[in-house]
Amino acid sequence: MSSAAELPGFASEPGSAADRPYPGGIPEATVARLPVYLRALYMLAERGVSTVASDELARAAGVNSAKLRKDLSHLGSYGIRGVGYDVEYLVYQVSRALGLTQNWPVVIVGAGNLGRALAHYGGFVTRGFQIEAVFDTDQSLIGSDIGGVVVRPSSELEAVVTSQNIAIGVIAVPAGAAQAVCDRLVAAGVTSILNFAPLVLNVPEGVDVRKVDLSIELQILAFHAQRRSAERFDQAPDQTAAEA
Amino acid sequence: MSSAAELPGFASEPGSAADRPYPGGIPEATVARLPVYLRALYMLAERGVSTVASDELARAAGVNSAKLRKDLSHLGSYGIRGVGYDVEYLVYQVSRALGLTQNWPVVIVGAGNLGRALAHYGGFVTRGFQIEAVFDTDQSLIGSDIGGVVVRPSSELEAVVTSQNIAIGVIAVPAGAAQAVCDRLVAAGVTSILNFAPLVLNVPEGVDVRKVDLSIELQILAFHAQRRSAERFDQAPDQTAAEA
DNA sequence: TTATGTGAACTAATTCACAGCT
DNA sequence: AGCTGTGAATTAGTTCACATAA
Numbered sequence: 001m002s003s004a005a006e007l008p009g010f011a012s013e014p015g016s017a018a019d020r021p022y023p024g025g026i027p028e029a030t031v032a033r034l035p036v037y038l039r040a041l042y043m044l045a046e047r048g049v050s051t052v053a054s055d056e057l058a059r060a061a062g063v064n065s066a067k068l069r070k071d072l073s074h075l076g077s078y079g080i081r082g083v084g085y086d087v088e089y090l091v092y093q094v095s096r097a098l099g100l101t102q103n104w105p106v107v108i109v110g111a112g113n114l115g116r117a118l119a120h121y122g123g124f125v126t127r128g129f130q131i132e133a134v135f136d137t138d139q140s141l142i143g144s145d146i147g148g149v150v151v152r153p154s155s156e157l158e159a160v161v162t163s164q165n166i167a168i169g170v171i172a173v174p175a176g177a178a179q180a181v182c183d184r185l186v187a188a189g190v191t192s193i194l195n196f197a198p199l200v201l202n203v204p205e206g207v208d209v210r211k212v213d214l215s216i217e218l219q220i221l222a223f224h225a226q227r228r229s230a231e232r233f234d235q236a237p238d239q240t241a242a243e244a
Numbered sequence: 245m246s247s248a249a250e251l252p253g254f255a256s257e258p259g260s261a262a263d264r265p266y267p268g269g270i271p272e273a274t275v276a277r278l279p280v281y282l283r284a285l286y287m288l289a290e291r292g293v294s295t296v297a298s299d300e301l302a303r304a305a306g307v308n309s310a311k312l313r314k315d316l317s318h319l320g321s322y323g324i325r326g327v328g329y330d331v332e333y334l335v336y337q338v339s340r341a342l343g344l345t346q347n348w349p350v351v352i353v354g355a356g357n358l359g360r361a362l363a364h365y366g367g368f369v370t371r372g373f374q375i376e377a378v379f380d381t382d383q384s385l386i387g388s389d390i391g392g393v394v395v396r397p398s399s400e401l402e403a404v405v406t407s408q409n410i411a412i413g414v415i416a417v418p419a420g421a422a423q424a425v426c427d428r429l430v431a432a433g434v435t436s437i438l439n440f441a442p443l444v445l446n447v448p449e450g451v452d453v454r455k456v457d458l459s460i461e462l463q464i465l466a467f468h469a470q471r472r473s474a475e476r477f478d479q480a481p482d483q484t485a486a487e488a
Numbered sequence: 489t490t491a492t493g494t495g496a497a498c499t500a501a502t503t504c505a506c507a508g509c510t
Numbered sequence: 511a512g513c514t515g516t517g518a519a520t521t522a523g524t525t526c527a528c529a530t531a532a
Contacts (some may be wrong), residue, residue, distance in 0.1 A: 216279040220275055
């Protein structure tokens, strides 16, 4: 029914600020879940599903349906009461909200295991992002191919970032090298940094850093595991009913 | 001054539920930051710092000091007014809160780039966790060495998990294989799962799953980058002052 | 004097529950 | 009849500001 093409803005140039879609801004917690919804929507689309109700999409995304509907309501009113959401159209709307209707060229610094894993990771390569270059200082890696991109010497970082107008840089080097890499990226004009090195980066005002720490979640798991096993022994009278 | 050894429980057996330290429970948001504090504390300790004030530790961890103090207050009252925190002692207290004073044996399923990156990642290997086994189905990887651990065939997963009493499993396989791996881990007795595959896992009640999605943070970056560039063009009167 | 620990105030996020549209 | 969208209620998290202790 509600085909994507008939709605205003579907074919409009992405990045044009003429149509500002989210007047009040989207809550951070919602932004953080949109990629999850997007992935679930892609999976549904692949299975040939064209319409989905909030319950089903919520289940696929691992959240409850009230939260899903509230989240989507921040993007606009894109569902049909009594029916659900058009999958294709919602994919577009969520993509647009996330800024994925334009293509972001990114550079990855570090061609070790992690850099290579990133270059192949589903969703890193796909819609919205394109790996423009991978850098490393290790001579034995330079020139090798990673997912269709040739590894370049780090010395070329500034030239590539500047000439290709790169806004997003990914740091996948050891902790000891990360701040220096960060400084160079920022000096060359990068304003968004995804940091995989296990340390807090210092950046000037106006640069957005997000970190992914591969060990933090493991430590959180340990916390819960410990608590569960403690509860099994310890008959704390006011804690037993807290979670099943 | 306040040496760690003179405080009750320092040398006590970890895992003993006799001393239940956090009566009200620790807020999730706090738990998620404790690993960051722990890392900052280790860095200070390495630099020879023995005492640290909340401002300084907060700066090293990338949070504000009020939040840090509130977080630490949930673990107990381990600072000294007018002075600060004893680094060594606080390392111990935070470690204990996270359940890292005991050693958790973990298995990693998937010996691709990501699995190898994890096996070498600082903090994954270090205190609190020890990689008991790495599994893969790829014959060409089986038998190879990853950070001192030999890659085994996946068929041995159940035997290892059962005999070594593994509580934590890490899934680093492609999305298509992840649910099957998860089911096998759970059936073998694993109750905590760290999932790197880009999909939502289904697990029975009582199993704790946490996911790390390497692309979600990238998408969040794109959202903010888009918003910033939109603001530069678009003179929205009530949005300009929002952030500097 | 200095820096912690914490009630109180505030802000953000979640969940409820139902009006309103298809 | 069914499912969205959303105010209202609730819960969680953050920040303030200062009493308290070393």
